[in-house]
Amino acid sequence: MKIIIDKETLVTALELITPITDKSSSKPILSNFLLTAVPGEGGAAGRVTLSATDYEISIEGSFPAQVSEPGTVCISAKKTYDVCREFISGEIGIKTDAQMWVTLEGGASRLRLPSVDIGLYPQMERSALPNRFRINGKALRRGFELTLMATQANETRKNLSGVCSRVANGEMKLIATDGHRLAQVLRPVEVLAGTEHPEIIIPRKSLLEMEKVLDRAAGDVEISHDARALVLTTDSVVVMTRLVEGKFPNVESVIPRDSDKTVLVNRERMITALRMVSTMSVDKIKPVKITLNEGLLRLETERAEYGDVGDEFPVDYTGGEFQTGFNAKYLLDVLTVADHGERIELNFKAALSPCLVKVPEDSNFLAVVMPLRLEW
Amino acid sequence: MKIIIDKETLVTALELITPITDKSSSKPILSNFLLTAVPGEGGAAGRVTLSATDYEISIEGSFPAQVSEPGTVCISAKKTYDVCREFISGEIGIKTDAQMWVTLEGGASRLRLPSVDIGLYPQMERSALPNRFRINGKALRRGFELTLMATQANETRKNLSGVCSRVANGEMKLIATDGHRLAQVLRPVEVLAGTEHPEIIIPRKSLLEMEKVLDRAAGDVEISHDARALVLTTDSVVVMTRLVEGKFPNVESVIPRDSDKTVLVNRERMITALRMVSTMSVDKIKPVKITLNEGLLRLETERAEYGDVGDEFPVDYTGGEFQTGFNAKYLLDVLTVADHGERIELNFKAALSPCLVKVPEDSNFLAVVMPLRLEW
Numbered sequence: 001m002k003i004i005i006d007k008e009t010l011v012t013a014l015e016l017i018t019p020i021t022d023k024s025s026s027k028p029i030l031s032n033f034l035l036t037a038v039p040g041e042g043g044a045a046g047r048v049t050l051s052a053t054d055y056e057i058s059i060e061g062s063f064p065a066q067v068s069e070p071g072t073v074c075i076s077a078k079k080t081y082d083v084c085r086e087f088i089s090g091e092i093g094i095k096t097d098a099q100m101w102v103t104l105e106g107g108a109s110r111l112r113l114p115s116v117d118i119g120l121y122p123q124m125e126r127s128a129l130p131n132r133f134r135i136n137g138k139a140l141r142r143g144f145e146l147t148l149m150a151t152q153a154n155e156t157r158k159n160l161s162g163v164c165s166r167v168a169n170g171e172m173k174l175i176a177t178d179g180h181r182l183a184q185v186l187r188p189v190e191v192l193a194g195t196e197h198p199e200i201i202i203p204r205k206s207l208l209e210m211e212k213v214l215d216r217a218a219g220d221v222e223i224s225h226d227a228r229a230l231v232l233t234t235d236s237v238v239v240m241t242r243l244v245e246g247k248f249p250n251v252e253s254v255i256p257r258d259s260d261k262t263v264l265v266n267r268e269r270m271i272t273a274l275r276m277v278s279t280m281s282v283d284k285i286k287p288v289k290i291t292l293n294e295g296l297l298r299l300e301t302e303r304a305e306y307g308d309v310g311d312e313f314p315v316d317y318t319g320g321e322f323q324t325g326f327n328a329k330y331l332l333d334v335l336t337v338a339d340h341g342e343r344i345e346l347n348f349k350a351a352l353s354p355c356l357v358k359v360p361e362d363s364n365f366l367a368v369v370m371p372l373r374l375e376w
Numbered sequence: 377m378k379i380i381i382d383k384e385t386l387v388t389a390l391e392l393i394t395p396i397t398d399k400s401s402s403k404p405i406l407s408n409f410l411l412t413a414v415p416g417e418g419g420a421a422g423r424v425t426l427s428a429t430d431y432e433i434s435i436e437g438s439f440p441a442q443v444s445e446p447g448t449v450c451i452s453a454k455k456t457y458d459v460c461r462e463f464i465s466g467e468i469g470i471k472t473d474a475q476m477w478v479t480l481e482g483g484a485s486r487l488r489l490p491s492v493d494i495g496l497y498p499q500m501e502r503s504a505l506p507n508r509f510r511i512n513g514k515a516l517r518r519g520f521e522l523t524l525m526a527t528q529a530n531e532t533r534k535n536l537s538g539v540c541s542r543v544a545n546g547e548m549k550l551i552a553t554d555g556h557r558l559a560q561v562l563r564p565v566e567v568l569a570g571t572e573h574p575e576i577i578i579p580r581k582s583l584l585e586m587e588k589v590l591d592r593a594a595g596d597v598e599i600s601h602d603a604r605a606l607v608l609t610t611d612s613v614v615v616m617t618r619l620v621e622g623k624f625p626n627v628e629s630v631i632p633r634d635s636d637k638t639v640l641v642n643r644e645r646m647i648t649a650l651r652m653v654s655t656m657s658v659d660k661i662k663p664v665k666i667t668l669n670e671g672l673l674r675l676e677t678e679r680a681e682y683g684d685v686g687d688e689f690p691v692d693y694t695g696g697e698f699q700t701g702f703n704a705k706y707l708l709d710v711l712t713v714a715d716h717g718e719r720i721e722l723n724f725k726a727a728l729s730p731c732l733v734k735v736p737e738d739s740n741f742l743a744v745v746m747p748l749r750l751e752w
Contacts, residue, residue, distance in 0.1 A: 079683060086652045088645070108688045109685075109686070238670065276459050276485060279459055280455065280458075296583075303488075305488040307455060308487075308488050309459055309485075310488075313484060
């Protein structure tokens with residue numbers, strides 16, 4: 001192999017694939033990535049493909065390069081990334097020698113790495129998947145972000161450890177819940193193949209990696225999947241991930257339909273108040289009592305031996321006095337991520353009913369936070 | 377007690393003292409701080425004093441406030457800081473009630489804290505110390521920073537776990553070494569009391585806290601000390617610290633006086649090269665071979681089974697070929713902190729002699745890095 005590639009292109013590609021390579025020594029082969037160079041045909045520029053997998057998720061990116069000699073090598077992702085990003089030249093030359101050592105050169109800076117037999121690196125399956133749709137990349141990324149916060153961080157219930165996706169009637173519904181809160185986002189899609197798309201659960205870790213890929217994607221992206229695997233295709237990157245096995249709970253009944261107390265709060269002001277409350281509580285659960293009066297919202301913590309906090313601020317609310325209790329952390333998580341509006345709409349029903357959170361500017365987002373029974 | 381204090385003043389003061397309050401539960405009293413309010417006399421504004429100690433170091437700051445009722449309370453530093461910094465009002469009112477609960481109010485936000493009997497909080501000794509001098513605060517801060525990096529991070533040799541200060545002939549000499557590298561800074565001082573100032577060793581942790589205090593100090597500051605304790609006085613803050621017991625080694629003989637090979641390197645370029653080298657080595661020690669030729673400096677790591685790195689760049693050097701070895705991390709530490717010049721002067725003698733590092737723009741700084749014997 002002998003190629004010349006733009007330094008920033010190589011470093012950006014390595015930034016995408018290095019996080020999924022394994023730094024532990026239990027499976028040393030997974031600390032490597034595959035670099036394949038293909039010459040251009042009919043005057044077109046050549047391309048290099050960088051790919052890596054950790055068995056759960058695979059990422060493959062294709063980028064332009066000057067390819068003098070095609071070939072494939074398998075080398076350490078972290079060492080290549082750590083050293084090449086320090087290179088001060090605009091271009092990096094990569095070549096192999098007869099002993100299959102790989103030399104990467106940027107100006108007078110040089111990295112030599114032993115390559116691993118490419119036959120040892122796990123093959124990534126690339127079968128065609130029956131269900132396919134097209135979606136705006138940035139809208140999908142934001143959908144992941146808005147729902148990820150409601151997934152279960154520890155994996156005690158496997159089926160809650162990811163975001164559920166349901167595609168029907170030209171719409172993708174992303175839902176996540178950990179039993180204490182729920183987030184739901186709707187996004188228009190253009191279905192390309194498959195009539196009844198099965199419901200799937202995308203694992204947290206894959207969503208985080210896909211967010212990074214979508215950050216760099218322009219325009220529309222394509223998703224194809226079956227019940228076990230999903231492939232996200234952007235202009236230059238393909239991400240393949242296994243899906244979470246299991247059935248996502250039916251959460252439709254959890255979303256309140258009959259809230260009759262609507263409050264519009266200034267998002268920043270409410271976050272400030274919730275942060276004070278969260279700081280004060282020494283427990284993992286951060287109980288806060290919310291009291292509504294016409295035009296005013298009050299938050300307070302229980303009067304404990306180590307102290308208490310209270311705060312109040314004006315809100316748009318015209319009903320009578322109403323009191324309820326929540327885990328301040330869950331409300332804080334929702335308000336922090338739902339930063340697409342200056343104001344947030346909170347909908348209540350009874351003291352022990354869930355709170356329905358909406359953003360006036362975005363009817364495609366909603367969140368639900370379950371109440372806490374307060375004994376004070 | 378009943379006072380009104382500017383919010384930013386209170387939060388800034390708490391930022392200084394909270395880091396030394398103890399978060400562990402072994403000595404709960406040390407998680408608190410003392411707040412003392414004194415009314416102004418003859419039309420002058422009142423003042424509040426915030427102070428905290430962890431037995432090793434004490435910090436006391438004095439700030440203006442409107443004092444309606446004087447008094448002293450002892451309350452949780454972390455809770456006060458975490459909640460008050462969220463207050464959105466410009467001023468904070470603080471008052472105590474008959475049960476000695478303290479209420480802090482900023483607009484409609486309110487924090488209530490139980491106060492601790494002030495008699496339980498450790499008294500800070502304030503005896504007059506015999507040796508006193510005045511020094512520019514910013515120059516002192518930079519002196520701490522330039523030498524701290526050479527102190528021993530683990531405390532296997534107590535006397536190397538701080539920065540040694542020697543004051544003589546109107547000059548303060550700060551020296552630190554961990555046996556592998558050494559840093560020395562000279563600063564002019566104005567001696568106010570004491571004829572023969574004893575050599576002292578200021579502990580790492582106290583230096584880090586003093587750096588933060590000096591960041592906020594304008595103009596000159598005063599230091600007084602004996603052999604066991606040191607007091608730093610700025611316009612509004614007093615820091616008291618115990619000193620490290622023990623004798624600092626005589627390091628004069630370690631500083632090379634007969635280097636005959638001088639190289640001027642571009643600091644950023646050398647840092648880039650050293651970072652590549654450090655990244656490559658899997659050991660804790662990061663051996664690098666340095667080869668000088670007229671106008672050129674080459675760095676390389678050993679050819680190991682996991683790969684190697686080489687780099688070279690033009691430098692100002694007119695001697696013949698010369699080769700030596702170092703721990704790249706130690707050179708990197710010096711070059712990173714010595715950022716007051718675009719170029720760095722490296723002085724060598726023989727392959728196994730220490731390297732004397734200087735900054736052309738600053739004759740008051742020098743560092744020494746011990747060589748590594750390379751078997752390749």
